[in-house]
Each structure stands twice: as C-alpha cells, then as structure tokens.
Amino acid sequence: MQLQNLSVHHPSPVLERTPIRVKEFRVCGMYQVTKLLGMGSFGNVSSAFHVLTGSEVAIKMEVPSDTPTAPVVLPYEALVYNLLRGHPGIPSCKWSGIDRGSHILILDQVGANPQQLRRLCRGEFSLKTVAMLAVEMLDRIEFVHSRGVILRDIKPENFAMGVGEKSDMVYLFDFGLAKLYVDPSTGTHIPFREGRVGLGTPRYASYNVHFGRAEQGRRDDLEALGNVLLFLLHGRLPWQGVYSPSLEAKLLRMGEMKAGPAFRDLLARSPVEFTTYFDHCRGLKFEDKPNYFLLRQLFGQILVKEGWTENTRFDWEDGSSHKGVLLPQEYKLDIRFTKNDVSTLQYVGPYIHYAQIN
Numbered sequence: 512m513q514l515q516n517l518s519v520h521h522p523s524p525v526l527e528r529t530p531i532r533v534k535e536f537r538v539c540g541m542y543q544v545t546k547l548l549g550m551g552s553f554g555n556v557s558s559a560f561h562v563l564t565g566s567e568v569a570i571k572m573e574v575p576s577d578t579p580t581a582p583v584v585l586p587y588e589a590l591v592y593n594l595l596r597g598h599p600g601i602p603s604c605k606w607s608g609i610d611r612g613s614h615i616l617i618l619d620q621v622g623a624n625p626q627q628l629r630r631l632c633r634g635e636f637s638l639k640t641v642a643m644l645a646v647e648m649l650d651r652i653e654f655v656h657s658r659g660v661i662l663r664d665i666k667p668e669n670f671a672m673g674v675g676e677k678s679d680m681v682y683l684f685d686f687g688l689a690k691l692y693v694d695p696s697t698g699t700h701i702p703f704r705e706g707r708v709g710l711g712t713p714r715y716a717s718y719n720v721h722f723g724r725a726e727q728g729r730r731d732d733l734e735a736l737g738n739v740l741l742f743l744l745h746g747r748l749p750w751q752g753v754y755s756p757s758l759e760a761k762l763l764r765m766g767e768m769k770a771g772p773a774f775r776d777l778l779a780r781s782p783v784e785f786t787t788y789f790d791h792c793r794g795l796k797f798e799d800k801p802n803y804f805l806l807r808q809l810f811g812q813i814l815v816k817e818g819w820t821e822n823t824r825f826d827w828e829d830g831s832s833h834k835g836v837l838l839p840q841e842y843k844l845d846i847r848f849t850k851n852d853v854s855t856l857q858y859v860g861p862y863i864h865y866a867q868i869n
C-alpha cells in the first residue's frame with residue numbers, strides 16, 4: 512500500500528458510534544461538558560471545552576459519598592498530578608478543587624489506550640509495536656519513580672496515545688492508587704510491610720502482591736508493566752479467567768500461576784528479552800532502584816532483531832520523514848525521530864483519530 516495514500520482524518524466505519532451524551536452543563540463556569548469519556552471506580556470522566564478558548568479537556572468528577580468517613584480520592588490524585596507536572600506524556604492538570612459539591616480534576620484529554628488500539632489492529636500487535644510501546648512506557652514510569660511516586664496500578668487502560676498534535680505521544684494517567692515511596696521528610700525509602708493483599712489490578716500485579724508482600728515498590732510497577740506487555744503481545748495471560756470459589760483463593764491461584772510453570776511457558780513463547788526483563792524485576796530487593804536503561808535496551812534489542820533499522824525511512828506528503836513499522840492491515844505505528852534520537856510514537860492510519868471513546 513502507498514503510504515502517501517493514508518488519510519489521517521478519514522472517518523472510521525468501525526468506530527463511528529453514537530456518543531454517550533451527558534446532560535450538558537458547565538464546570539467552574541468556563542468548561543462546557545459535552546460527553547462521557549469513561550467511568551472509573553471513583554467517578555465519571557467527561558469531555559468538555561473551554562467556552563472562550565475552545566480547548567478540549569477531560570474533567571474527572573467525584574461526588575463525595577453520604578458517609579463522611581468514606582475516602583475521597585480526587586484531591587489526592589490532584590496532588591500527585593502536581594508532583595508530576597510538566598513532563599511530556601503526563602496529562603497536565605489545569606485545575607482541581609470543588610465545584611458545586613463535587614471534587615473536580617481538569618486534565619488534558621488523552622486518546623485511545625493500547626487495548627483499544629490493539630482491537631483496531633484486528634486484535635494483533637506486532638512484536639515491534641509492543642517493543643516500541645515498551646520503550647515509551649518505561650520512560651513514563653521511570654519519570655514517575657524519579658519523583659518519588661510509585662503507581663501500584665499499571666494496566667493497559669492507564670496508558671493512552673495523546674490527541675491532536677500530541678497523537679504521537681504515549682501518556683500515562685490515573686494516579687488514584689499512586690503512593691510516595693520516599694518519605695518526603697527524611698528522604699528515605701518507605702519500610703517494607705507484609706500482610707495486605709490485592710491492590711491494583713490482579714491480572715497485571717507482580718507475583719509478590721499475591722502473596723501478601725503487598726507494600727509495593729518500584730520493582731512491582733515494572734513487573735506489572737512486563738505483564739501488560741505480555742498481554743499486549745499475546746492477547747491473553749494464562750491466569751485470566753481462573754475459577755476459584757472466593758476472591759482470596761483466586762488471587763492465590765493467580766499468584767501460583769505467576770510463580771510457576773504457566774508463567775515459564777508464557778516466557779518460553781515470548782522473546783528471550785522478556786525472561787531477562789522479569790529476571791531483573793524479580794531479582795530486585797524492595798528498595799533497589801531498577802536499571803531502567805537496561806530494561807529499555809532489551810526492547811531496543813528486540814527492535815533491531817525484528818529488522819528495524821535507522822535506515823528504514825518513509826517520506827510523507829507533508830515533507831516530513833520518519834521511520835516506522837507496518838502493522839497488520841493498513842495500520843501503522845510509527846516512531847518519529849527528532850534530531851538523532853527515537854523520541855515519540857505515532858499511530859498513522861485512516862481510523863486513528865477516531866479511536867477515542869466517543
């Protein structure tokens with residue numbers, strides 16, 4: 512297929528769905544809410560635009576429960592966004608506070624998450640695509656860790672491509688379960704605790720989490736990312752859909768699978784770099800700093816093995832040139848270069864700008 516023929520703005524027959532309408536109203540007097548983007552465990556996220564500038568944002572709202580002791584998450588998440596302010600690939604927080612009794616967080620909008628993009632790509636991501644995403648995701652996680660924060664809920668749905676001019680950027684968002692692993696008053700690592708089970712999303716959680724070694728650290732975020740990448744590569748993880756009479760038993764069973772032959776079989780069906788990746792993560796002690804560079808290198812190695820070289824160059828109609836990899840069908844995940852370094856990813860294809868939930 513002629514790359515020049517790809518029209519980025521062609522509407523998608525697959526994704527042209529009727530948007531879920533929410534009653535139109537304004538937040539903070541200036542943001543006109545238009546539609547629902549998603550529902551989380553703590554509230555709804557809606558799309559809105561600024562009535563003067565027209566800029567589009569995502570508004571996360573949490574209505575406090577009637578029970579006064581019930582935890583409120585959004586003000587806490589706003590603090591984390593402030594800590595992470597200014598880094599590319601983290602939505603910037605434009606405002607947070609209380610409006611008409613609801614906790615509000617106004618954020619940059621993000622687009623399709625890897626799960627949705629995988630479905631767009633006929634349910635299959637190439638190894639190159641997974642490796643390219645891995646490099647970017649590792650960078651986001653390293654940044655968050657560098658600010659003294661661990662995520663504790665790494666899952667595909669918490670990553671997304673940007674929208675508009677930022678559609679070439681992998682974003683990391685949703686910091687509702689994030690936690691400081693560095694004590695700000697002493698600068699020391701938080702102590703290790705045992706006993707609490709099941710925080711985050713069990714499908715991707717590190718095996719430690721299943722066995723009550725639940726005070727998570729940087730190693731657990733990275734192990735969870737490894738599980739996310741295996742999921743994106745294979746489309747399924749062996750511990751999905753295990754049956755157990757109780758949640759506790761199920762978590763234990765999943766943990767056993769992550770520590771046993773089911774996991775080894777999965778690694779045997781995956782590039783050897785994944786084994787090195789998990790060996791590194793699981794070899795870390797609680798307080799150890801992961802070697803992010805080594806982990807990124809592993810996926811760079813996969814890209815080279817897959818035949819991706821810096822000389823694979825595509826020239827585009829608008830005069831730009833970049834280097835990329837063809838996905839199944841007409842979809843293309845692309846690495847765009849700035850100066851002489853791999854910097855961002857971009858999906859270029861007829862449907863891609865319609866990949867947001869609307």
Ligand SMILES: Nc1ncnc2c1ncn2[C@@H]1O[C@H](COP(=O)(O)OP(=O)(O)OP(=O)(O)O)[C@@H](O)[C@H]1O
Nearest residue numbers: 548549550551552553556569618619620621685687
């Ligand atoms: N900045 C954003 N731009 C676009 N959509 C967003 C944005 N933030 C959240 N969403 C959408 O809303 C959904 C729920 O948001 P989020 O994950 O932040 O909420 P949560 O209550 O923490 O949910 P969860 O139970 O998944 O942890 C997301 O999966 C996504 O579809």
